[in-house]
Every structure is written in C-alpha cells, then in structure tokens.
Amino acid sequence: MSIQEQAQKIIDEFAIFEDWMDKYNYLIEMGKSLPVIDEKYKTDQYLISGCQSKVWLSAEMQDGVIVFKADSDAVITKGIVNLLIRVLSNQRPDDILNSNLNFIDQVGLKEHLSPTRSNGLVSMIKQMKLYALVFKTKMEVNG
Amino acid sequence: MAVNFDVNNIRKDFPSLHQSIYGKPLVYLDNAATSQKPKVVIGAISEYYSTINSNVHRGVHYLSQKATDAFEDARNHICQYLNARYSHEIIITKGATDAINLVANSFGKKFLKKGDEVIISALEHHANIVPWQMICIEKQAKLRIIPVNDSGELRLAELESMMNERTRIISVTHISNSLGVILPVKEIIKMAHNKGIPVMIDGAQGIVHKKVDVKDLDCDFYCFSSHKFYGPMGVGILYGKEEILNEIPPYQTGGEMIKTVTFEKTTFNDLPFKFETGTPNVADMIGFDKALHYIESIGMENIEAYEKELFNYASERLVTIPGITVYGDKCERIGVISFNLKGIHPYDAGTIIDKLGIALRTGNHCAQPVMDRFNIPGTLRASFAFYNTKGEADVLMGAIHKVQEMLG
Ligand SMILES: Cc1ncc(COP(=O)(O)O)c(C=O)c1O
Numbered sequence: 183m184s185i186q187e188q189a190q191k192i193i194d195e196f197a198i199f200e201d202w203m204d205k206y207n208y209l210i211e212m213g214k215s216l217p218v219i220d221e222k223y224k225t226d227q228y229l230i231s232g233c234q235s236k237v238w239l240s241a242e243m244q245d246g247v248i249v250f251k252a253d254s255d256a257v258i259t260k261g262i263v264n265l266l267i268r269v270l271s272n273q274r275p276d277d278i279l280n281s282n283l284n285f286i287d288q289v290g291l292k293e294h295l296s297p298t299r300s301n302g303l304v305s306m307i308k309q310m311k312l313y314a315l316v317f318k319t320k321m322e323v324n325g
Numbered sequence: 326m327a328v329n330f331d332v333n334n335i336r337k338d339f340p341s342l343h344q345s346i347y348g349k350p351l352v353y354l355d356n357a358a359t360s361q362k363p364k365v366v367i368g369a370i371s372e373y374y375s376t377i378n379s380n381v382h383r384g385v386h387y388l389s390q391k392a393t394d395a396f397e398d399a400r401n402h403i404c405q406y407l408n409a410r411y412s413h414e415i416i417i418t419k420g421a422t423d424a425i426n427l428v429a430n431s432f433g434k435k436f437l438k439k440g441d442e443v444i445i446s447a448l449e450h451h452a453n454i455v456p457w458q459m460i461c462i463e464k465q466a467k468l469r470i471i472p473v474n475d476s477g478e479l480r481l482a483e484l485e486s487m488m489n490e491r492t493r494i495i496s497v498t499h500i501s502n503s504l505g506v507i508l509p510v511k512e513i514i515k516m517a518h519n520k521g522i523p524v525m526i527d528g529a530q531g532i533v534h535k536k537v538d539v540k541d542l543d544c545d546f547y548c549f550s551s552h553k554f555y556g557p558m559g560v561g562i563l564y565g566k567e568e569i570l571n572e573i574p575p576y577q578t579g580g581e582m583i584k585t586v587t588f589e590k591t592t593f594n595d596l597p598f599k600f601e602t603g604t605p606n607v608a609d610m611i612g613f614d615k616a617l618h619y620i621e622s623i624g625m626e627n628i629e630a631y632e633k634e635l636f637n638y639a640s641e642r643l644v645t646i647p648g649i650t651v652y653g654d655k656c657e658r659i660g661v662i663s664f665n666l667k668g669i670h671p672y673d674a675g676t677i678i679d680k681l682g683i684a685l686r687t688g689n690h691c692a693q694p695v696m697d698r699f700n701i702p703g704t705l706r707a708s709f710a711f712y713n714t715k716g717e718a719d720v721l722m723g724a725i726h727k728v729q730e731m732l733g
Contacts, residue, residue, distance in 0.1 A: 235672040256670035
C-alpha cells in the first residue's frame with residue numbers, strides 16, 4: 183500500500199468517531215497495540231528527546247524499503263507513533279522523503295505535532311526523514 | 326472562611342475566566358505559570374496608551390511629566406507594599422528571571438572569586454539555577470545545593486554545615502513552583518546573616534500567596550514578576566538593600582542609567598536608575614500598580630485565608646484518589662498541587678484533562694532537578710488562585726476519574 187493509501191485508510195478509520203473521547207480511546211488502543219520495540223533499542227542511542235514524553239526509533243533497510251520500529255513511554259504519544267509507522271514503514275526512501283503528513287491534521291491530531299508540545303513526535307518525523315535520506319544516499323553510492 | 330470574601334463576585338472582575346474551551350466552561354488551574362488579569366489592569370493599560378503615553382524621566386513637557394509621575398507612583402506603591410525603606414531600593418526589571426540575572430551578574434562581578442561558593446536549593450526554578458551556574462563557571466566558583474529529603478523538605482541542618490568562609494551568597498525560592506512547598510526563608514536568612522552571608526529570595530511564587538515584608542524578612546534581595554501576581558507580563562521587581570545595590574556595578578548599560586558620558590569616561594546615575602537602562606515598560610508598570618491596588622482592596626490576609634481553605638479542600642479530596650502520588654505532601658504547601666497517577670504518563674493525563682476544559686500544566690515545570698530528585702519524568706500540576714472555587718476542584722476530581730477510566 184502506498185503512503186497515500188495508508189493515510190487515507192487512517193482517515194477513514196477516524197471518520198466514524200463522533201466525539202473526541204471515542205477518538206482518544208481508539209488512539210490509546212493503537213498505542214497499546216503497537217508492536218513493542220526490542221529492548222536493545224530502548225537506549226539513549228535510539229532515544230529521540232522530547233521533554234514531556236520519550237520516543238525511541240529504530241530503522242532497518244529490507245529489500246528496498248525501510249522498516250521502522252518505535253516506542254514511547256506515553257500511550258497517547260505511542261498511538262500517534264503507531265499511525266506514523268503504519269504510514270511510513272515499509273516504504274521506499276524516496277517516497278518517505280516526498281511524503282506529507284497532512285492526514286494527522288485531517289484526523290484532528292495536529293496539536294500533538296506542535297513543536298511546543300515537546301512530546302518527541304516532531305523530532306521523530308525529522309529523524310524518519312533523515313533515515314530515509316541516509317539510506318537513499320547509501321543505495322546510490324553502492325549503485 | 327474569610328468574611329469579606331465572595332469568590333463569585335471576585336470572578337466577575339476577571340473577564341478571561343468566563344469562556345468555554347472545547348464547549349466546556351474553562352477551569353483555569355495554571356496560575357503558577359501566569360495569573361489572569363482583573364478588568365482594572367486591562368483598562369489601565371489601554372487608558373495609558375490612549376492618554377498620557379510619553380517617554381519618562383526625559384521630557385519637560387506635560388505628558389512626559391504625567392507619565393513619569395505615574396511610573397514613579399507605581400514604584401512608591403511597591404516600596405510601601407513590600408515595606409522597603411526607600412523607593413530607590415525598588416528596581417524595575419522585565420521579570421523575575423531578569424532580576425536574578427541582574428544580581429548574579431552584578432553581584433558576581435563584584436564579589437565572586439576563584440574558589441568562592443554560591444548556595445541555592447534543590448527546589449529551584451531554572452531561572453534561579455542557570456544564571457548562578459553561568460557566573461560560577463565564569464568566575465571559577467562553586468555552586469552548591471541544599472538537598473531535600475524524600476518528602477521535599479529542605480535539609481536545613483546540611484545548610485548549616487555547607488556555609489563557610491568561601492560562601493558569598495545564598496539564593497533560594499520562597500515557594501517552590503513545582504511542588505508548592507514553602508521554604509523556611511526567614512530561618513535561612515537568619516542562619517546566613519549569622520555568618521555574614523547575604524541572601525536573595527526568588528519570590529516569583531512567594532509574593533502571590535504570602536504578604537511579604539522585606540524589613541521583617543531582612544532579605545538582601547527579593548524579586549518577582551508582575552504577571553504571576555495579577556499584573557501584566559513584561560515587568561518585574563527587584564528589591565535590594567541600598568547598601569548592597571550601591572556596592573555592585575550596573576548590569577546593562579546605555580541611556581537613562583548614566584550621569585555624564587564622554588567618549589573617554591561615563592559616570593553612572595544613582596539608584597534606582599543605575600540598574601534601569603533604556604526606556605522602561607511604563608504601561609505595564611502602571612497596570613501592575615493597578616493590580617496591587619486591586620489586591621489591597623481585597624486584602625492579602627483575606628486572600629491568604631481563602632487560598633488556604635481552597636488548597637486544603639482540594640488536597641484532602643485529591644489524596645483519596647486511588648493510585649495518586651502527591652509530591653511534597655508532608656510539607657507545608659500553598660497554591661500548587663503536583664501529582665502523578667499510577668501507571669499513567671503525565672503527558673497522557675494532561676492531554677485528556679485539557680479536553681475536559683481544564684488548564685493545567687504537565688512536564689518538569691522548569692525544575693528538572695526536582696523531577697530528577699523524585700526520579701519522575703514530570704508531574705501534573707494544578708495551581709490555584711483566589712478566583713478559583715471548590716466547584717472547580719470538584720471538576721478536576723471528575724476529570725482525574727475520567728483519565729483513570731480511559732488510561733488506567
Ligand atoms: C519560582 C520561580 N522563579 C522564577 C520564575 C521565572 O519567572 P519569569 O518567567 O516571569 O521571569 C518562575 C516562573 O515560572 C518561578 O515560578
């Protein structure tokens with residue numbers, strides 16, 4: 183599934199919620215169901231600093247796509263981390279670099295991506311794109 | 326309950342309290358970050374710009390004189406309120422942070438030498454840590470910390486042994502912004518003065534909840550921000566004893582603060598202008614003057630009595646919540662209740678509480694060392710003002726139950 187298709191799927195899932203509470207209950211579920219990152223990645227090396235909540239992110243190249251795994255100590259942050267992983271993991275570096283993440287706005291969670299929230303999400307997105315750039319460069323160098 | 330105190334009437338004086346957030350009536354419990362402003366303050370700022378706006382201490386013209394009088398009236402009023410000896414002991418700054426930077430730099434420049442020591446407490450806001458840290462690095466002096474015990478209480482016995490012939494100054498907060506713990510400042514000042522050490526008090530939270538008398542406290546410096554004390558943002562006060570203010574050099578330089586300038590040499594103006602360079606924030610000082618009048622019209626003793634009652638009401642209820650940890654709860658506290666809920670990250674709880682129309686702060690509250698002391702990423706902080714009600718404390722209780730239902 184392309185980034186766009188994944189994003190649309192999430193928008194459709196959220197469309198059924200009538201009030202914020204249902205939406206957040208769903209987000210909390212998503213947070214709890216995120217496959218937990220391997221403990222070996224929960225170190226400072228993979229930590230993306232955010233002063234309110236912490237996010238850990240790892241990335242691996244597999245058959246031309248990047249596989250992201252992530253975790254957070256706050257479950258709502260983790261729910262949003264899950265959405266970002268669903269959209270950006272298993273995608274090609276170029277597609278990740280060209281993606282926009284407007285779907286977060288469309289499902290009404292934009293406030294969590296404000297830099298002043300310092301929950302680690304903004305830095306996580308930056309870091310994902312940085313990984314994409316690094317893997318793309320590596321691929322080009324290696325031919 | 327204070328006799329002359331009707332919270333519902335008082336709330337009418339604060340326009341911003343009467344609004345809805347996400348369709349729910351606003352419950353503003355972030356007063357330790359900044360307070361809301363009464364109508365008289367908002368009106369005074371607008372009136373100043375509509376009438377006597379003019380630069381101060383310079384023009385001989387009518388408006389400049391009016392503006393200067395109003396500005397100096399504000400200074401005199403603060404002098405009286407704090408029971409300082411002279412109005413030139415009242416320095417107008419941008420806020421508490423600015424005032425602490427002023428003292429750390431000017432006092433440090435004059436008195437700190439290699440190997441000297443500065444003492445602060447483990448309960449400080451970053452504003453009373455970093456300026457001292459910087460000047461200590463510059464002067465190769467040592468910053469020492471009065472520790473707290475597990476309940477958040479300062480270990481005064483340790484202070485006694487920390488003070489020595491190298492200690493140049495002690496700077497501590499009056500009330501902790503992250504836990505609401507009231508520090509025994511009078512005792513600290515006495516202990517320090519017995520050894521000839523001056524003391525600065527960071528009163529950013531203290532001035533809001535206590536009647537402050539600098540003569541009675543006998544502190545050498547006391548500072549605070551207007552905006553947490555019902556006045557406008559952008560101004561603050563540094564009180565300093567005349568003797569010590571005269572001894573330390575200016576902090577920033579420029580216009581207003583000089584007596585004579587040639588390209589070879591400048592002589593500085595007298596107190597308080599020596600520390601007030603550039604055009605001051607006249608409008609906001611006039612606004613702050615009005616805030617002070619407003620507080621006096623209610624009476625600080627009435628405010629203190631009501632706040633204590635409200636604080637006890639909220640504390641007694643909050644501690645009954647299963648899984649709650651309230652930090653500093655064995656200490657004498659006021660204004661702030663800092664807590665966590667078992668198994669729930671403060672960021673998650675804060676997100677849900679926000680959706681319920683309650684303004685409350687989550688995080689480390691600019692006091693990271695305090696969080697590290699308790700080994701927590703942060704807390705939820707409900708901070709109360711005299712316009713908050715018991716009904717609002719009940720709304721917070723309900724919100725916490727909702728959080729536990731959704732996240733527990
Ligand atoms: C105890 C304490 N000190 C200093 C400050 C800094 O105040 P300002 O940001 O107004 O300069 C604060 C504000 O949060 C505070 O609570």
